Amino acid sequence: MxxxxxxxxxxxxxxxxxxxxxxxxxxxxxxxxxxxxxxxxxxxxxxxxxFRDPERVTPLGAGLVISPADGIVSLIERAAPPPELGLGADERLRVSVFMSVFNCHVNRAPVPGEVVKVAYKPGKFLNASLDKASEDNERNSIVIRMRDGRDLPVTQIAGLVARRILCFTREGAHLSAGDRFGLIRFGSRLDVYLPEGVEPEVRVGQTMVAGETVLARLDEVAS
Known part of the structure; x- marks a missing residue:
């Protein structure tokens, strides 16, 4: 290089x-x-x-969930997906990645599959590192349906100084893991809702690299 x-x-x-x-x-x-x-x-x-948009080398392998954002894992907790997605009230394990104004803000698909839902919801502009930002802040969510039929919701959340969420994909589009699907300006957060039984391979405070860091493995289901 x-x-x-x-x-x-x-x-x-x-x-x-x-x-x-x-x-x-x-x-x-x-x-x-x-x-x-x-x-x-x-x-x-x-x-x-x-606004940098570097090339990333996405790990190859079935069942990998890749981080959709650069930043720090700020929360790992159980929560229901956004109601506008129509996925029900059952809680899933949610991994939140907080992006500061110094992180690259291009968002990437965590898994390959078809985009079956895109839903935008207006809201507030609280500090994106706060737990209640997932419910109160402006957000845009997509649902990626994987080959095995499971759905993986991903939510872009505006932050304290973010004033626009951009989504580059649409319903019916097919994404590969690591594909760019959105961007948020300036400072924000991404939530990933893992399928039931899947445990994250990351911890709160860990640094994530969009399109490269393995967040979870779908084939390693908790017993």
């Missing part, structure tokens, strides 16, 4: 207009006072890295 590739990552197209706006403001700040301009340079670089 070349040194340049270590620092220069591909940028998601969604970020181009934001980086351009930051750059214009930076030029104005230089005209006003040079030290302000250098602060603008730092913020422009941050904006570029926020």
């Amino acid at each position: 070349r040194m340049r590739d270590t620092f220069l990552k591909p940028m998601h197209p969604e970020g181009r207009r934001f980086v351009a706006a930051f750059a214009v403001v930076t030029l104005i700040l230089f005209l006003i006072w040079e030290p302000l301009g250098w602060i603008g340079v730092g913020l422009t670089v941050w904006c570029y890295y926020f």
